[in-house]
Each structure stands twice: as C-alpha cells, then as structure tokens.
Amino acid sequence: MSIIGVSSESLSIEEFIKGIEDLGCTVIGNPYSLRIKTKTGWIEFRIVDVIGFIDSIGKILAYKYSSPVLEGPIIHGEVSAGLWEEAVRIFYPDGKHEDVAIMIHDSFINAKIPTKNVDGLHGEIFICGRSFKLPLNTEDLEVIAALGNEALEILDRAILAYGLENLISNKALDERTKKGEFKVEEFDFNSGFVMVKGSEGSFIISIVDYVVKLIIDGNIDKAYNVYEKLNEGKREEIVKILKDELTIYEKTGRRREYSNISAFMQKISK
Known part of the structure; x- marks a missing residue:
C-alpha cells in the first residue's frame, strides 16, 4: 500500500482524492495528517x-x-541487511523534489522508530511476540515488566539504540519519576552512558539523552552539573538537539518545554 498527501489548505480533500483517482489509483480508508x-x-x-x-x-x-505533494513509501538502504529507512518523496510545483526519511525499520530489535523529521506518526516494537505502539505508556511498561527479564532486555537494547524519548512517553517517564521508580545509579563518562535502575529492572541510556530529558523536564541545574563534565563533542551534540527541539516546541506551542530549553541555553552561554 502507498500514500499520497497534499499540503494545500485551499484544496478540499475530496478534490484531491478525485485527482488521484483520475490518474488510475484507488483511495482507501480515511484521510489523516502528518507534519x-x-x-x-x-x-x-x-x-x-x-x-x-x-x-x-x-x-x-x-x-x-x-x-507540495508527497508520495511514498520509498526505501532507503537494503531491507535484507535488517536496518533500513522508509522515506517519502516530496514534489514541489517547480518540478524539484526531495526525499525525507520518516521511519527507521530495525529488524535486530524488531521495531519501527519514527525519525525526528515527522510528527504524528507512531512507531511499533515487538517484544516476546506482542506488539506495542511507540512511545510506550505506563500500562505498556507494566505489561513488558510482567513478561520477564527477556522482555526488559529487549527494551533496554532499544533504548540504548534509539534513546529514551523515542521509546517511552513523557507522561510515563514523569509518572515513574514521581513514584521513585527511576534512579540514576552510575555515570560512565568514558563510554557516554548512564545506568538507570528501577523497581522493574534496569537499562542503559546515553548521557546525551539523559541530559536532554532533564532539561526538557525543567531540571536545569541537575542537567548543567552533568553537562559541565562532558567533553566538547557531547556538549555540541546536546546543543544541536536542543536547537532542533526549540524549533519544534515553538511551532507546536509547547511553552513549558520551550522555556526550559531556553533557560538552559541561557545558562551555558554565560
């Protein structure tokens, strides 16, 4: 199955569908939106x-x-290699086009992870024969914990590869933090990872993801204390991520997160 999308607000979806069907394609299901x-x-x-x-x-x-009109999916990479990207091709009225990767398919952890180039698209991960929509909510985490150590190890590997924010929802993280279920055990500044241990198991995340999460949640001083101990490369990586997040939060009206990032950026610029 393929997808086609239009950006014009002045064009009715009914007219767009007719234009597609006039070219020999059949439209199925209901329209939806992606940014x-x-x-x-x-x-x-x-x-x-x-x-x-x-x-x-x-x-x-x-x-x-x-x-602008998009069509897809377009495959980037070799599916047989087990790791590939799903992209869309965006055509512009002047005849030019660009490809934008929107989903990572990783058969090694049996997951589909949306990229930072798309908003409104959910990922999916298969753990011990069960399918979970990404990002995971609190109920999902409870089910995974009940599946045992093998399930938790799969989740650990996924978090290690793609970062906490891509696997677990902010709401679930906030709830677990309030309950004291997440506790930082150890920083390894040489490898660039943090061991996080909770009542339902432990996992490893990158220090970069950990610091970004602290900043977005408003733990500015705590994040700064870790940031100061990082090498220049890690600091630059954090700043780059934060600048991208600022743009997103500004356009989506998420004022609290925008304010938290701005406060941290101001702190490190002094």
Whole structure:
C-alpha cells in the first residue's frame, strides 16, 4: 500500500482524492495528517492511503494544484541487511523534489522508530511476540515488566539504540519519576552512558539523552552539573538537539518545554 498527501489548505480533500483517482489509483480508508520537516521547514500534509502504481503521480499533482505533494513509501538502504529507512518523496510545483526519511525499520530489535523529521506518526516494537505502539505508556511498561527479564532486555537494547524519548512517553517517564521508580545509579563518562535502575529492572541510556530529558523536564541545574563534565563533542551534540527541539516546541506551542530549553541555553552561554 502507498500514500499520497497534499499540503494545500485551499484544496478540499475530496478534490484531491478525485485527482488521484483520475490518474488510475484507488483511495482507501480515511484521510489523516502528518507534519514533515522539509528543506523549507515543517509542512502539514493531508494523507490518503492508495492502491495502484504511484511513481511520479506526486509530480503531476504538485504541478496541477501548485502545492507540495508527497508520495511514498520509498526505501532507503537494503531491507535484507535488517536496518533500513522508509522515506517519502516530496514534489514541489517547480518540478524539484526531495526525499525525507520518516521511519527507521530495525529488524535486530524488531521495531519501527519514527525519525525526528515527522510528527504524528507512531512507531511499533515487538517484544516476546506482542506488539506495542511507540512511545510506550505506563500500562505498556507494566505489561513488558510482567513478561520477564527477556522482555526488559529487549527494551533496554532499544533504548540504548534509539534513546529514551523515542521509546517511552513523557507522561510515563514523569509518572515513574514521581513514584521513585527511576534512579540514576552510575555515570560512565568514558563510554557516554548512564545506568538507570528501577523497581522493574534496569537499562542503559546515553548521557546525551539523559541530559536532554532533564532539561526538557525543567531540571536545569541537575542537567548543567552533568553537562559541565562532558567533553566538547557531547556538549555540541546536546546543543544541536536542543536547537532542533526549540524549533519544534515553538511551532507546536509547547511553552513549558520551550522555556526550559531556553533557560538552559541561557545558562551555558554565560
């Protein structure tokens, strides 16, 4: 199954669907929205699932409606290698196009992880034969813990590879922090990781992810104390992530997170 989406707010979804079907494709299901980070900034697309040959249909529709149009999925990498990206191709009215990766498929941990280039797309992870939507909520974590050590080890590997914020929802993290279920045990500044231990098991996350999480949650002083001990490379990595997050939070109106990051950036600039 393929997808096609249009960004134009002046174009009705009914007219867009008719344009797709006039080109020989069948639209199925209901429309939905995704925000994609393009070379011109974040663009919201109204998406439909389609059956049929879609190669370069986006180019035709972009010219017809004078609006960016996306089509996909496009595979980046070798599926047989077990690690590949799912992308969309965005066509512009002037005939140019760009590919944007929106999902990482990792068969080693049996998961699909949305990239930072997309908003509104959920990932998925399979643990001990069960499917969980990402990011995980509190109930998911309780189920995984009940599945035993093997399930927790799979989750640990996923967190180590893709970061805490991509696997566990902020709400679930906040709830567990309030309950005292997460406790930092040990920093390893040489390897760049933190051991986190809780009542339901332990896992390892990168110090970069740990510091970013502290900042977003408003633990500025605690984050700064760790930040000061990091090498220049790790500091630059944190700053780059924070700048990207600032843009997202500003455009999505998440004032608390935006304010927390701004406060930290101001602190390190002194």
